[in-house]
Amino acid sequence: MFRMMQTLLILMTLLTVKGCTSPPGAIHLVTNGVSKYQIVLPDEATKNETRAATVLQEYIKRISGASLPVIKESAYRSTPAIFVGGTEHTEKFNVVKLKTEGFHLLSDDQHIYIRGGTGKGVLYGVYTLLEDYLDCRKYANIPVVVPSRKNIDLPMHLHSKQEPAFLYRETYYPAAFDNEYLEWHKLHRFEDLWGIWGHSFFKIVPPSTYFAAHPEYYAQVNGKRQATQLCLSNEGVFKVMTEYFRKAISDNPDAMYWSVAAEDGAGFCTCDQCSKINAEEGGPTGTLIRFINRIAATFPDRQFTTLAYTYTAHPPQKTKPASNVYIMLSSIDAYRQEPLSTIASAAGFRRDLDGWGALTENLFVWDYTTQFTNYLAPFPDYDNLQANLQYLAAHKVKGVFSQGSADTYSDMAAYNCYLQAKLLWNPGITATAVTADFMNGYYGKAGTFINQYLQALTTALHTTKARLDIYGNPVNNYKDFLSPQAIDQYSTLLDRAEKAAEGNSVWIERVYNARLPLEYTVLQQSKFFGTEKSGYLVPEGNGYIVNARWPERVKKFAAQCKKAGVKELSEGGQSPDAYQQDWDVIFARKWVNSLAFRAKVTLVNPWAEDFPAKKEQTLTDGLEGGKDFSINWLFIYGKDMIATIDLGQAKAVSSVEMNFLNDPRHYIFNPAEIMVETSVDGVNFSLAGKQQIAAPEEDYHVSVNHFQFKLPALSARYVRVSGRCLNAVPGWRGAPEGKKAAVCCDEVYVQ
Structure with a gap:
């Protein structure tokens, strides 16, 4: 019998929350769009108590059309009421003192009481009432989802006490810059x-x-x-x-x-x-x-x-x-x-x-x-x-x-x-319940597939044992959870999400935004793959040209970024327009063939494990780097770059060219000296060119610097390029103890 009674009570509560038919034992706050209730404030109401009453009044009206008057407690007589804040009527509950910004939601047979602790506790109580019992939702920095209903019912003998787990609470995303979102979700700034x-x-x-x-x-x-x-x-x-x-x-x-x-x-x-x-x-x-x-x-x-x-x-x-x-x-x-x-x-x-x-x-x-x-x-x-x-x-x-x-x-x-x-x-x-509610409310019919997409990402991350680094790069994950094969699987789920959202402009736009990270990964990895499958280049004749679909793809991506509210693609980094401009430079760059294209490279000192690019083959993959040191740059930390390129057989060589990156913010500097040597047998090398580079002056701008060495007519199978790393980070950079300078080279062209 006891279990049956528990089940009945649960069902009654669920019906009360949804506010459909008025269940027995419910407080009928609004009936057929009309309410007998008043909102009662203390005579000396605080700013937060007054705001809490105003918010409650506004949302009840938006839900049902009923406008509840807000009065002071001294003017109250005996009509049904919602008592907001530290009113004398609330004292009958003899409730214990609330910690910090906690709150009580209480009711008897007729009245409702919302009592807060310090700060905005009473306001948090109102927002919780709106969300948990009146089905309102504030999903993001967008208008609140407000249901329309003529009847509003709340449970009798409600006794809900909530206190925050943390004294200070801040999550730092665009939605949290919305003031109502902050109050609704009990956040700080x-x-x-x-x-x-x-x-x-x-x-x-x-x-x-x-x-x-x-x-x-x-x-x-x-x-x-x-x-x-x-x-x-x-x-x-x-x-x-x-x-x-x-x-x-x-x-x-x-x-x-x-x-x-x-x-x-x-x-x-x-x-x-x-x-x-x-x-x-x-x-x-x-x-x-x-x-x-x-x-x-x-x-x-x-x-x-x-x-x-x-x-x-x-x-x-x-x-x-x-x-x-x-x-x-x-x-x-x-x-x-x-x-x-x-x-x-x-x-x-x-x-x-x-x-x-x-x-x-x-x-x-x-x-x-x-x-x-x-x-x-x-x-x-x-x-x-x-x-x-x-x-x-x-x-x-x-x-x-x-x-x-x-x-x-x-x-x-x-x-x-x-x-x-x-x-x-x-x-x-229950995080899964919160997630389900968000997905269904924010993405509508597409929510199920967005959730499946997130779980597929998570599963692949764990299955491939990939590293998730707050200073990472999606290019570095091309062999694990962001491999082209995995991306195809994720795309299928997002295709289904788009299909489910068809006909609803709001949902479809949000699905497009959810897809941006995947599209960004494809574009970034295409710079890395270059002439290979999944690269932005396709073969033509004896060389390569830009895939005809890529310029429009980048343009569409940049436009969607701006719609989604992307202001910068990294901390202190590029805007979508700047990203588009970088790609325009890449598209305008004619691919250059080289005697060293795809030639074997041997390094004396190893590449940096955190920024592997294509390891030693970065120097001969036919791709130049941009201002992002993590893509298409051979990154050598604290040691000289000494790279020997094997052309496969002796060939006539007249020039050697390469780029070095100067990015002081990341402790990357031009080499102090560049030296080019050639050899027929790979054992005996002759100096073909040398250039001293002036010590860097204080300047934090990123630059890609081109160096060219014209060689006298000679025949060589091996070309050795050495870039001497700075012995120490310049004093003006203020490096931490033990921090060394790095040297970055992209492509070595041999003509």
Whole structure:
């Protein structure tokens, strides 16, 4: 009998939520488009309580046409009501105090009560009522899906309490730039909570203002002061920063947090005093924590944050962060094909998480859920999102910044943002149910196939044991989960999605956007394949020409990118128009035949494993590189490029040409010297040409530099090209300790 009663109650609740026929025991909020209810606010309602009442009033009207008046509690008599906020009527429930931004949804036989904790808790309660009981949905930075119904019913004796798993919750995708989306999904935004955030040293003590007069404020590296980081043992720095915060806090007293964090890079101070402190503490975190503790002590009623990131990731050995200091630990070194709790590359992160956890209860985590070098690359970490947030919650992490692609569209941006938002509030939700709801609501009839596409990507990632790197490249995955064969299978699923969405312009456009990452992969890989199958070139006569379909394909891709809201294809990278222009350069470039085309190449020093291109054959594949060092460039790290090309037999040789890349931002520089040698037997080589290259001056622009060597008439089977790598990264680049320069060459043309 008890089980039967439970089943009946569940059925009644489901009918109530859907608001079809009025079930027994339901509160009839609206009947036939008419309501007897009022929305009642406290007499001294807060801003958030007032907004919560307005939002509730607006959506009830949009759903049913009924307009509920909003009144103060002192004007209330005895009509049915929805009590919003800390009204006296709510006190009868004697509910316990809510943590932070939590809320209660309550009802008796007639009335409904929405009570919030701190901040926007009451507003979150209203949005939860709209979503969970009135079937409204805010899927992305698009209008809310609002059902139309004349009857609205809610369950009697409702008692729902929700509190956030994390104190601070942010997911960083285009949808999260929509203010209503933020409130609907109970999210935060850096700019709203922090008076200053992120890498803040130079925002507070800018080198342009202070370095000329006070070089001692900045890091001493190799005996010289340079504007790479601050010298945190310098009293002048402390004084400047204290004065900065005194004014900034006065100007922005509502800011919840203030960041004191190192710049994004290396070059930490090694002056005697900083070195002494860091030796005591086991690394650069020592001076950082001691310094921020001093700032925190100066402003004890304020909360400060700092970044435990790369060189400051490890906890100090002696000093604990002050009680008003929050540590934001980065997971940047972890690959993403497995959860943070198990993947080997996150072992350091796990140790640091435990280490910081032993020192402080104030832990935030800065996590990553996109490929920064290629925002549009398929990035199937979808199944790890819940496991990662559950792991962080279990380790008492109080806040999470889940960094995606910011305000530019990226792989499954709307879905990632939606699922992460739900998990940041409650990591224990049923993620499959949330996914199904999103797919069906956002993609309509195509949702089933989009979901199958994501699962096919995920399955292939695991089956092929591929590495998922936030700084990866879809070209490097051409042999595993993004192989041409796999792409054909994914395309079949997306074809079905397009077919299912036919006749609905909204759904079909969203399917087109979901397809962009796959199309981007095909285009990028076609640069890599070049003259081979799946390349953008096709044979003609004794050479190759551009596939006639490719210019239109690129044009269509760029146009769809702009429709989807793609602003840049990588962090700080190209716009769709710039991407189109790069392709136009490639299309206009006449393919050049060479005696070295597809010739065997032998290297003295190995190619970089992270950027393999075609390994040694990159020099003779008939393809030139562009400004992206990860495609069609032979990348040699820290050593000379010494490449011997075997022409197969002795041939008349009159010139040798090649390009080298200069990309200081990625520590890639022109070689200090280029030398060309020739040989008949591969043992005895003769010098055919040499060129010294001037030391690089400070300039961060990327350039492709052409070098040509005219040779006297000679016969050779072997051509050896040497590019001497810089002995050290130029001082102006501010390289981290141990960082070496790289040299990149694309194609060696022998004529």
